[in-house]
Amino acid sequence: MQRITIFLISLFCGVCVAQERGDSELLWQRFQQPPADARPMMRWWWFGPAVEHQELDREIAAMKAGGFGGFEVQPVYALSTDDPSTGIVNTPYLSDPFLTALRHTSETARASGMRMDVTLGSGWPFGGPHIPITEAAAEIRRVELPLPAGAATIGLPFMEPGERAVALFLDEARVPVPKGATADVRPAARERKAYLFVAGRTGQQVKRAAVGAEGFVIDHISPAAVANHLTTVGDRLLSAFDGATKPYAMFSDSLESYGASWTDDLPQEFERRRGYDLLDHLPALFAEGSEGAAVRFDWARTLSELVDDRYLKPINAWANQRGTRFRAQVYGLPPPTLSSNALVDLPEGEGADWRRFNSTRWATSAAHVYERDVVSSETWTWLHSPSWAATPLDMKAEVDRHFLQGVNQIIGHGWPYSPPQVAEPGWAFYAAASFNDRNPWYPVMPTVTRYVHRVSAMLREGKPDSAVAIYLPTEDAFADMRPARASVNEEMRQRFQPNLVGQVLDAGQTFDFIDASAIVAGKLTHRLLILPGLDRIDSAAFERIAAWVDNGGLVIVTGALPGSAGGLMDGAAGAQRVQQLSRQLLESKQRVRVVPPESLGATLRSVLEPTVALASSNSAFGFIRRRLDNGYLYFIANTGQRPITTQARFAGDNGRGEWWDAVTGERESAGSGNIAVHLAPYESKLLVFVSGLDRLEPATEHRLSPMLDLSKGWRVQAKGISAPPPQPGTSWTDDPKLKHYSGSVTYQRSFALKKADLDNDARLLLDFGADTPLPDIRQDRPRALLEAPVRDAALVRVNGKDAGAVWMPPWRLDVTPLLRPGKNEVEVLVMNTAINTLSARPVSKRLLELRYGARFKEEDQDKLQPSPSGLFGPVTLIRAVK
Known part of the structure; x- marks a missing residue:
């Protein structure tokens, strides 16, 4: 019997070990080849909309080639008048040609294996020409009416359409609202003030509306307005899709209905929910200080409940009934709460400042406590403004701050559709980074998205684990x-x-x-x-x-x-x-x-014992932890422009820590206990504590020593430029012919190696120089605060084979496997941003605004200056020995 028991225990332990090993190997495999649904997506702006099927297909293919897993179609304002000379035609929103383009896009997306979301409206917040004044965003306002001494009547102001007087107060007492233009009152010997409370309309128009989508913003807490929008816009949009090609999700942007504070039946709903008449207490809504705070609480709580009951719940149900989902930014005006996020299929946040309250942590917190596996964020909204200035490193610097808040689905903001006949770099959104393939450095994008893909996938493993x-x-x-x-x-x-x-x-x-x-x-x-x-x-x-x-x-x-x-x-x-x-x-x-x-x-x-205890505190160091079935997974990041070198103790350390590099896809032992942490500026890593993986040799510090100075002697050329661009160490912009050049420059040179140089115990690194940190500043337009030695990204080939991309610290590549004794050839394709071209080409919107009105204002145009570009070096072949 004892032998049987021992056998069963051994068998059980063996099964557990095998299961543990299998789980760990699957985790590593998912890191190497993450699931497709974790790929980053792009918000795809259709300007006008003026879109053509052929260009739609080309841009979808370009997104896929860049490593994006899908897109969200968001029709917005026009960037050109109709122009027969160029073939640009603005197709009215929801027209038959627009729906045909939407249907064509869905078919191409499905054939390409791309996810497609659709904004449930044009611009934001929801609204348009289908919203009558009686369903427009509503407000309560107070009108002060002075009464001279001895006055026996109060003259009431003119009521515009959609407005009505709901209460009148004199001497702090509510008096009946007259049906006519005046109210009779008892005269008094002193001057007095009456206050009329008017339930009216904010008059807000849809922001950034497409042609044909102009109109009032909806009353988000009016059942009639929401139902009208879902029928007129939502059902019309979905008519472009058959059963097999329904959008993955319908999207609602943040609620930005400024001044929204009322709806027609609010007094009735308030009394039903709160038990007393709000109209008796309207002065409290405008009172200063703490007076009336209890009434304001009840009023705001009622607004919040109505947002839940009349906007979020119905739209989510509508989407589900039609075979899709509701993705929503659940914050803004009128006021959802954090728990309102539980009412939508896919909550989404916005905001990169991970050390303060923001709407990203609001959304991820709700996703965590309500056990939603996937939570997205609108990312890069204000990155390195003006548009086209952002670099791959800027992208990483911001996306890591979203990851540190628990985001595991990136919605990039964004991808501007642009007709091929528009001069480079084409159209762009007024207030966001531009990440389409007309960006000069786009060939590096697959490396950036592969990083985002891997981290997003890993942050879906296990469960969030905050104490x-x-x-x-x-x-x-x-x-x-x-x-x-x-x-x-x-x-x-x-x-x-x-x-x-x-x-x-x-x-x-x-x-x-x-x-x-x-x-x-x-x-x-x-x-x-x-x-x-x-x-x-x-x-x-x-x-x-x-x-x-x-x-x-x-x-x-x-x-x-x-x-x-x-x-x-x-x-x-x-x-x-x-x-x-x-x-x-x-x-x-x-x-x-x-x-x-x-x-x-x-x-x-x-x-409380720290989850991570740093030997030396550093506010740029961030982490988030996931609890796995067989261990823990940390994402850690340096969010600053200076290196971090320290030691740290990690809770859940099982003695088998491994560093997983989401940029290179490589792993190495991290050891245990006081784990050495080395992070270059804006570098990040995954730290995994699981059992069952093959044990790695302890990581060993490499001694770095210069081997060959390759800073001079390059053959430099640029397509379309007759005179050669400058050698490394000099910016292209120093050459008057290249001051406004956006594109790529090829640097080529050869060098010789001896057989002894290729010692098997050494690694040879192609190093492009050091970065210089910029001063700390409060960033309303975030960016990586570095002067980089490569401006702004490069693809490297050695002896005709791809060696990788250079776009982030430490600005070097391991080229050991590609080198050989004798002559070696290296080619570096350096790409900058589109800013340099744009700085020489101011754009006039005179005719556009005369035709459609001023629907947007391009941000930060005073910053549109040529940016240093090229290789700044020194370029060195470095020998790394353990």
């Missing part, structure tokens, strides 16, 4: 809102104490934001919760937090515990319950700490 949650002060945001700007996420930017997020990250932790709805739904599974100086908190959520603490949860309060429940509906009983719970939590001194905001980081270190 810390930060409670969003949504209740305080509701209470502070005003009709002019009713946005939860915008309020968050103002409410967080300085460096709250930074203190959590510097304490070696990652985190998710969480809100009351998620906690009530039982989604607080973290080890520690931070309450950031709340005045109000949802009482049901606070009950759950108290129970969670009783079960071992940890809380750090910055400032003070909350004392109010939220709205007028909650009343004194709600406030009393919150105060009781606060006192109860204060008694849990081992599990609840109340500290000044500036002490958060130190307190966090004292109560």
Whole structure:
């Protein structure tokens, strides 16, 4: 019997080891050849739309060749008037020719294996000519009406279409709204002011609308407006697709309905949901200070519920019923909450500042707590403005900041469709980087997208694994809102104490934001919760937090515990319950700490072991961790322009750490314990702790020594340029003939090696020089802060074979396998950006604006200057020996 037991135990252990090994090998295989659905996508702007089938096909093929897995079609404003001389014709949005182009695109996408999403409208927010004034975005506004002493009547202002007076207040009392143009009042001996509250329309027009898509923005919380849009626009768009070619998803951009604060039946909905008449309390919506905060809370909460019930839920259901999905940026005005993200199939964020509150972490946090496997972000929106200035390194510098927030699907912003007859580099969006194949350095794009593809795939493995949650002060945001700007996420930017997020990250932790709805739904599974100086908190959520603490949860309060429940509906009983719970939590001194905001980081270190403990703190170092079935996976990145050299201890270290390089696809041992961390500027790596992989030899530092100086003696030529461009070390722009040249230049030279130079124990590296860090600046238009030795990317061939691309630190390639004794030939194709060409060609929009109006303003045109280009060196063949 004992032998049988031992045999069964051994068999079970063997099966477990085999399973573990199999899982680890599959993980490595997925890293090497990641699933196609993790490829980055592009937002594809159709300007006009003025698109032709042949060019649509060509651009889809170019996207695929560049490593993109799909695109989102977004029709926007025209960039040319109709022009018979060039064949440019702006096809009206939703017209039969437009739908024919959409159908053709879907067929080509399917044949190419490309994902296709479609924006559920033109421009943003949703709206257009089908929206009557009665369904346009609505507002509540206050009109001040002065009354002279002795006046017996109040004259009411003229009501425009879509407007109506809903309440009139005099001497802080509500009086009936007259049906006529004047209201009779009792005279008084003093001057007074009456206040008329008008439910009207913001009048906002769809931003960046295509031809034929102009009109009012919809009332997002009107069932009639949303249903009208889905029928008139949504169903019309989907009529271009048959059952086999439905879009993967329909897309909604961020809600930017400025001033939206009302809908026609809001008073009725408010009373049904909150239990009292909002019209009796309208002055509170405009009151200064804390007066009326409880009413504002109830009003904002009602708006938020209506966004959920009347916009997000119906559109998601509509999409699912038609065989597609709803991808949405769930933030803005009117005010969704973090938990509103749970109502859409595919939540999406925006914003690269990973050390502050932003809408990317808002979306990824919701995806994590509500267990959504895929979460996307709109990426590169303002990268290195003006358009066409961005480089491959700029792309990586920003995309890593999205990865550090938990994003695992990149939606690039974006790809401008451009007719072939338009002069290079063609059309571009007014406020974003341009990444189509008319960009001079596009031949390097497959290397960039392969990196993005690998990391995106790995960040879908396992489950997110953050120990810390930060409670969003949504209740305080509701209470502070005003009709002019009713946005939860915008309020968050103002409410967080300085460096709250930074203190959590510097304490070696990652985190998710969480809100009351998620906690009530039982989604607080973290080890520690931070309450950031709340005045109000949802009482049901606070009950759950108290129970969670009783079960071992940890809380750090910055400032003070909350004392109010939220709205007028909650009343004194709600406030009393919150105060009781606060006192109860204060008694849990081992599990609840109340500290000044500036002490958060130190307190966090004292109560929670760091997930990553750096030997020397560095705010440019970032990480995120995923929990696997058989270990842990870290993504770490240097987000700064200076190298990071340190040691770190990683939680979950099983003694088998490996570095996986998502740029090269190579791996090496990382060791265990105090692991050496070496990151070049803007470099990133995956650190994997799993069992079952073949054990690697410990990584060994290489000694680098110069072998050959190759800085001079190059044959330099550029297509279409008669005189040779300058040698390495000099910018093309120093030559007057090349000052405005955008394109590529080929550098060629030969060199000889002896057989002894090709020692098997040495690696030979082609090194293009060092970068120079630029000063730290607050970046509204983010970019990589480096002066690079290669401007701005290069493809290298050695002895007629591809050696790789050079576009990021450390600016070198291992060329050992390609070298041979005797003569060797190296060719370097250097590419710059399109900025140099554009700087010599100012564009006039006079006729375009006369025809269609001023629908956009191109950003940062004052920065349109020639950029240094070429090889700056020195170029050296380096010997690397262990």
